Amino acid sequence: MYRKHNQSMVAGNIDKLGALLADDFHLVHMTGMVQSKQKWLSEIQSGQMHYFSSTEDHIAVTELTAEHAVLVGQSQVDASIHGSRNTWPLQLELHLNKVNGQWLIMHIDASMY
Numbered sequence: 001m002y003r004k005h006n007q008s009m010v011a012g013n014i015d016k017l018g019a020l021l022a023d024d025f026h027l028v029h030m031t032g033m034v035q036s037k038q039k040w041l042s043e044i045q046s047g048q049m050h051y052f053s054s055t056e057d058h059i060a061v062t063e064l065t066a067e068h069a070v071l072v073g074q075s076q077v078d079a080s081i082h083g084s085r086n087t088w089p090l091q092l093e094l095h096l097n098k099v100n101g102q103w104l105i106m107h108i109d110a111s112m113y
Helices: 002-011 014-020 037-046
Strands: 021-028 034-036 049-064 068-081 084-099 102-112
Touching (some): 002 014, 002 068, 002 084, 014 021, 014 037, 049 084
Parallel strands (some): 021 102
Antiparallel strands (some): 049 068, 068 084, 084 102
16 A cells, blocks of 8 residues: 555556545645645645655554554655655655455655654
8 A cells, every 4th residue: 555655646646546545534744734635636636746756665564453554654755845846754654444345545644754
């Protein structure tokens, strides 16, 4: 899920990315800003948030049950966010639930490592 998320984000494929996210998904950016699924996808589509690359450093599953998982992924992410381009050491904590037999990302907490 982490790799599919990053690949879709870098490709700018909001359809594939959106399919990985729960309808009530939210993203907490490293700044503390909270974005809904719709807002985040619209900013990717408009180019306000553009992801050039994501180079994976580390992934760990920290919780896992039949219906819930928490995954922590660390990647070097080259992105332009609202006109400011940088490569960030980005840690994403993905909270996933199994919904109707399919894993969905419920929310992501982003920080730097």
